[in-house]
Amino acid sequence: MIESVTIQNTLDVYAIRRQFPVLNREVKGKSLVYLDNAATSQKPQVVIDALVNYYSNYNANIHRGIHTLAEEATLAFENTRDAVQQFINAESREQIIFTRGTTEGINLVAYTWGRQNIKAGDEIIISTMEHHSNIVPWQILCEENGATLKIIPISDEGELLMNEYEKLVSPKTKLVSIVHVSNALGTVNPVKQMIDVAHKAGAVVLVDGAQSAVHLDIDVLEMDCDFFVFSSHKLYGPTGVGVLYGKKHLLESMPVFNGGGEMIKEVTFEKTTYNELPYKYEAGTPNIADTIALKTALDFIHKTGKEKIRRHEEELLAYVTVQLEQIPGLKIIGKAKEKVSVVSFVIDGIHPQDIGILLDNRGIAVRTGHHCAQPLMNRFGITGTVRASFAVYNTKEEIDELIIGLQKAIKMLS
Amino acid sequence: MSNHRTIDEIEKEIVEEFSLFDSWDDKYEYIIDLGKKLLPLGDKYKIDENRVRGCQSTVYLVADYKDARLPAHNGTDENDAVGQGKVFYKAESDAVIVKGLISMLIRVLSGQTPDEIIEAKLNFIREIGMMTHLAQTRSNGLLAMVKQMKNYALAYKIKNETLVKQS
Numbered sequence: 001m002i003e004s005v006t007i008q009n010t011l012d013v014y015a016i017r018r019q020f021p022v023l024n025r026e027v028k029g030k031s032l033v034y035l036d037n038a039a040t041s042q043k044p045q046v047v048i049d050a051l052v053n054y055y056s057n058y059n060a061n062i063h064r065g066i067h068t069l070a071e072e073a074t075l076a077f078e079n080t081r082d083a084v085q086q087f088i089n090a091e092s093r094e095q096i097i098f099t100r101g102t103t104e105g106i107n108l109v110a111y112t113w114g115r116q117n118i119k120a121g122d123e124i125i126i127s128t129m130e131h132h133s134n135i136v137p138w139q140i141l142c143e144e145n146g147a148t149l150k151i152i153p154i155s156d157e158g159e160l161l162m163n164e165y166e167k168l169v170s171p172k173t174k175l176v177s178i179v180h181v182s183n184a185l186g187t188v189n190p191v192k193q194m195i196d197v198a199h200k201a202g203a204v205v206l207v208d209g210a211q212s213a214v215h216l217d218i219d220v221l222e223m224d225c226d227f228f229v230f231s232s233h234k235l236y237g238p239t240g241v242g243v244l245y246g247k248k249h250l251l252e253s254m255p256v257f258n259g260g261g262e263m264i265k266e267v268t269f270e271k272t273t274y275n276e277l278p279y280k281y282e283a284g285t286p287n288i289a290d291t292i293a294l295k296t297a298l299d300f301i302h303k304t305g306k307e308k309i310r311r312h313e314e315e316l317l318a319y320v321t322v323q324l325e326q327i328p329g330l331k332i333i334g335k336a337k338e339k340v341s342v343v344s345f346v347i348d349g350i351h352p353q354d355i356g357i358l359l360d361n362r363g364i365a366v367r368t369g370h371h372c373a374q375p376l377m378n379r380f381g382i383t384g385t386v387r388a389s390f391a392v393y394n395t396k397e398e399i400d401e402l403i404i405g406l407q408k409a410i411k412m413l414s
Numbered sequence: 415m416s417n418h419r420t421i422d423e424i425e426k427e428i429v430e431e432f433s434l435f436d437s438w439d440d441k442y443e444y445i446i447d448l449g450k451k452l453l454p455l456g457d458k459y460k461i462d463e464n465r466v467r468g469c470q471s472t473v474y475l476v477a478d479y480k481d482a483r484l485p486a487h488n489g490t491d492e493n494d495a496v497g498q499g500k501v502f503y504k505a506e507s508d509a510v511i512v513k514g515l516i517s518m519l520i521r522v523l524s525g526q527t528p529d530e531i532i533e534a535k536l537n538f539i540r541e542i543g544m545m546t547h548l549a550q551t552r553s554n555g556l557l558a559m560v561k562q563m564k565n566y567a568l569a570y571k572i573k574n575e576t577l578v579k580q581s
Contacts (some may be wrong), residue, residue: 350510351508351509351510353511354446354509354511357511358442358511361438361439361442368470369470383508412439412443413446
């Protein structure tokens with residue numbers, strides 16, 4: 001009995017790795033060490049198969065056709081909506097809107113709910129650690145409508161200053177748009193607590209779940225967020241698909257999201273057919289294949305066990321942090337108590353890009369630069385970091401490779 | 415005076431130098447070494463006007479043209495007399511590998527005529543296996559720098575032709 005419990009609770013990372021074909025490849029003559037998972041995760045064979053299967057067997061445009069292929073495609077597409085509903089514990093399937101990704105989800109809210117509800121003198125609160133995708137749409141809106149963007153400051157450890165946040169929230173606050181997990185620091189923000197504060201002031205809250213959806217259990221009902229956005233490609237699913245969840249009364253009252261001048265004819269044409277939730281926001285032929293395969297990715301996560309994945313990633317984060325801290329001149333940026341498996345760092349006198357190039361030369365993929373979070377980099381007085389981010393298939397051996405690669409790079413560059 | 419070498423000749427020289435390296439590490443060691451040896455650009459040149467923006471690293475580029483029709487003056491370049499009618503570049507970056515690549519570009523293009531610079535194919539970059547650094551994905555300002563070097567050459571060429579017409 002004890003033995004079987006042990007087996008169930010630990011993850012067989014080598015069995016997992018066998019499910020990801022790209023991990024077999026070589027880069028610059030070395031086995032690929034993929035540590036850029038916060039940018040995008042690799043895809044298991046089942047997800048790739050789902051894409052091939054759709055195109056090989058039942059490619060058809062959805063919702064309209066009465067023929068068998070159209071029915072099969074529509075069923076598979078709508079099955080993903082149900083799977084997403086369960087994945088984030090939404091009240092109803094109509095509240096799951098498929099988008100191209102997190103960025104489009106935020107823009108959709110900014111251009112529809114935002115334009116309808118944000119007026120001159122209103123305030124929008126975001127934080128210092130936002131991705132540009134959760135800054136720029138609100139800046140555009142503020143410029144248009146005469147609203148003001150307020151920024152929650154952070155500590156040197158990379159945690160939001162909650163007392164400062166509470167001071168910023170006022171009756172003027174119409175929206176709080178906050179990242180759940182920082183892509184550059186790995187910090188997990190106390191969104192539930194923040195939502196409570198915002199709601200008491202009558203503000204609406206959007207949670208950017210781009211980084212959190214793959215690592216944390218998402219329960220939009222318990223969280224009580226008004227909007228939640230995330231992308232498929234960061235959770236082992238295909239690129240080009242994302243999800244916008246919204247509270248029903250908000251989604252129903254918001255105007256339609258028009259893509260642009262060129263698309264208006266098509267959107268208008270589609271709108272006559274689909275004017276109810278969720279189709280109201282899904283004008284045009286959607287990304288059918290990738291949306292279908294997103295369900296396969298969610299099934300993969302479910303089958304592997306989110307809790308098991310999380311424990312595995314926590315172990316990797318603890319391991320890499322200890323190793324990195326032993327490297328002289330290396331400083332970890334982002335030391336929040338609550339973190340996911342992302343580690344960002346700088347090394348005295350060495351440009352992150354040089355580290356990135358030399359690691360790539362050893363087949364190690366990390367991300368370097370500002371991580372689309374320039375205001376955050378400015379907060380730390382740096383122009384960029386090296387970031388290693390870990391997924392279900394990463395191993396301690398790969399971290400050892402990273403450390404060896406780093407030591408070698410530092411030697412070459414100093 | 416006669417030791418002037420063409421862009422092709424210098425490119426070949428670099429390709430030959432790189433053919434001696436067995437491994438990528440050796441190539442990078444060499445480029446890093448070139449980067450470290452690149453003369454720093456004075457702070458007065460590090461202004462927005464000279465900045466070639468990249469996503470990750472920044473390059474500052476300065477160009478100077480020695481007008482062929484003017485008498486040699488006490489310029490900044492030591493080969494002032496032979497430098498007439500040619501473009502001279504100075505550049506720096508905050509990333510050392512980029513600096514090494516800059517050093518090679520300066521070696522190839524600096525001291526050449528505007529026409530030669532405009533026509534330069536810079537095939538050596540591919541031949542030494544460094545093409546990825548000029549790819550869009552690297553976003554390191556190097557590609558923008560090559561364009562900017564050529565833009566300067568083109569500007570001097572046009573200015574030169576206008577002056578010739580006027581005189």
